[in-house]
Amino acid sequence: MIRCYFIFLLLWLGLNSYGQDKTVDLPYRQLTKEQWQEDFHALYDSLRTNHLNLYHFTPKTVFDQKYHAIFNEIPKLSNEQILLRYKQFVSLAGDGHTMLSDPGDFHRYPLDFFIFGKQVILIQSEAKYKQALGLRLLSINNFPITQIRDSLNSIIDHGESKTYLLKQQTDRLGVYEYLSAFGFISNRDSAVFEFQDGKKTIELKVAAIPAHQSVDWQWAFRPLPLFLENGMEPSTPIAHKSIRSDTYYINFAGYPSWEDFEKVTTTIYDSLNHQKAHKIIIDMRLNGGGNFDKGLKLMLPLFLNYNALHPGTSYYVLIGRRTFSAGMSNAVHFKDCLNAILVGEPTGARPNGYQEIKWFKLPYSKLEVSCSLLFYSFQQKNTDGVLPDKTIMPLFKAYSEGRDPALDWILKRTSTQEVSRGRR
Known part of the structure; x- marks a missing residue:
């Protein structure tokens, strides 16, 4: 009987400790x-x-x-x-x-921000903080967001593009240990985030969670734009589908294994030939890099072979601040080899740089x-990121309504316009 009681006690202690934040005793x-x-x-x-x-x-x-x-x-x-x-x-x-x-025991606040123009907007959050979704961040613990961004700039490398800085700022904005080291936060479990809500402000007391802990994100966008349907870091690196009778869309967000990459490119090729699409959109706005050889040796030949059977196909590549490293490299490959039109904002990575x-x-x-x-060089001139042929910056109002201005611009282009640019 005593033994059974002891076992139940151990089980009770285990269940009550499950899910609690235990600081990992790392060497540092x-x-x-x-x-x-x-x-x-x-x-x-x-x-x-x-x-x-x-x-x-x-x-x-x-x-x-x-x-x-x-x-x-x-x-x-x-x-x-x-x-x-x-x-x-x-x-x-x-x-x-x-x-x-970052060490494995770091913490973050379950809030995800995006910088639209000069405003830092909450675009994702844990459900308990969803009342602030879509609102502009003003301060953290009464420290103005401009001061916090200036401090975060000191831990960001400045040799990449201006859009890269924007992404890196928001990546670090929710990390408790950095905010604490700068003196902005002293209590990990109660940081006050202040937001602008029309003519008034609201304050949320937010508790940090382990950085590796998964979050059931709530979005400020309803419905989600197509490229965000599987999240900011999609578990499926390459998603694809027909979005119009003449248009095929590929969300090239990452690099699966060689075997899986070959399988998905084969599937895309078969789908393209079945549909006979004459407009192909390659969305690389979430592509933060990997092995650009995979894109060069598997995806590019797919399109070149398709071109041989369907000459005059028009190609568009969507790029942005998260397009980095191999993602940037493959975007340039598609522009150079397919005469693709780049649409969106400048890439996070400069075209010539260290990898x-x-x-x-x-x-x-x-x-x-x-x-x-x-060191790789993909352009004669090392511009501030790979510059789009058509610049369309992200707009919060459009995203919040489920619209994607960059994708919409491509879809509205007529065959006549594409011919005039030498795409058909």
Whole structure:
């Protein structure tokens, strides 16, 4: 009887602890200041040894000055502040492939923002905070959002495009540890987010959750625009369907395995031939990168073969701030090889820049750092992102009504207009 009671007690304790936020005891939390300094030295040494051209954006003198300043400051800093300094240091490299990964025990607020023009708008949230969906963020704990964005800029590499900065700001806006290290938040479980609601403001007290915890996102957009139907990070990297009798739509959001990629391109090819579509839309606004060889060796030949059977097919590629790395590269491949029209906003990645990363771990903290190994050039001029042929910036009002101005522009183009551009 005692044994049964003991078992039930263990079960009760287990059930009541299920789902609670237990801080993972990661190595970086146990470091001495001397170990933090040794890791920082290893960080700089590894970047100098492995990066193809570490000082391409920031001069060596500035790197060295920053290194000595942070090294001497470490004994006075908390763990979160040290991580912040590490992040600021790595960002000096100026390319999006050289980065310090967030530790696995970080936390975030279940709010997802997007910057439309100059306004930071809440586009997704956990259900309990849905009353703020679609509203403009004014402050966090009474700190103006402009001040917070300026601070976040110090941990973002500035060698990519302006749209890349916008995406990186919103990615970091919900990370508790960074907001805390900057001094904006002291209580992880009760941060006050202030929003503009017409002529009045509303305040939400929001609790952070483990960064890896899944969220049942509620959207500010009803219905969702086509490219967001499977979320901002769709589990199906390549979705496709006919959206009109003459038009086929491919949401190329990521890179599955070689085997799965080949299967999906075969399916797309068969569908195109069955429909005999003469307008093909490749949506790459959610494509943050992967292996561009897959797009070059599997998807591009698909379209070239289709062109041989159906000459005069028109191609459009939708691009935006999340189009990065391999996504940017393949967008340029499609433009160059298919005479595709690029539509949307400039890509997050510049056309000429550093890619192909090597990862390494710091000896004591085990923090993971990457650096760029190769330089690719996809244009003669290194513009501020790959620039669209037709610029159509995201509009909140349109998205909130389920409309997609960039896609609508493509669908409204007539055969005559396409012929005049040499597309047919």
